[in-house]
Amino acid sequence: MKAKYFRVLNRTRGTILAEHAQLAGTSSERIRGLLDRESLSQGEGLWIVPCESVHTFGMRFAIDLVYLDRKSRIRKIRHGVKPWRISACLIAHSILELPAGAVTKSDSCVGDQLELSQLADARL
Structure with a gap:
């Protein structure tokens, strides 16, 4: 099965969170x-669906985490999560999962509405 990729737009702020976010479904x-x-x-990212918690055990770099509800609204944000950590948002x-600093660069905040648009062809 071919991987699916998405462009992630913060509709509330008019900013881009990721140009190429790969779906992990x-x-x-x-x-x-x-x-x-x-x-x-x-510009890269990983969209994990469904998911309410992640760990960074064994990872080699820090990431930003954006927790979304079913309507793609931001429910929680974690900045610069380092390797060997656990993070969850039960709602x-x-x-x-985005590069560290991507959330701050996009001015994204809890409550913002995101739009995920499938791309025809992209590589992560």
Whole structure:
């Protein structure tokens, strides 16, 4: 099955969170997450669906976490989560994993409305 990629727009702020966010929708994709990556470049991301908690055990870099409800509203944000941490939001339906600093750069805040648009062809 071909991976799906999305552009993530913060409709509330008119800013971009990710130009190429890969969907992790299967069990194996969610378990693997970003563990096989050396880094996450600006503009990239991973959208984990469904998901309400993540860990960064074994990761090599810090990430920003954006917890979303079923309507793609931001419910919680964690900035610069370092390796070997756990984070959860029990009211979340999905989580965006982004490069550290991406959330601040986009001025995103809890309550903002996001729009995830599927891309025809992209690579993470």
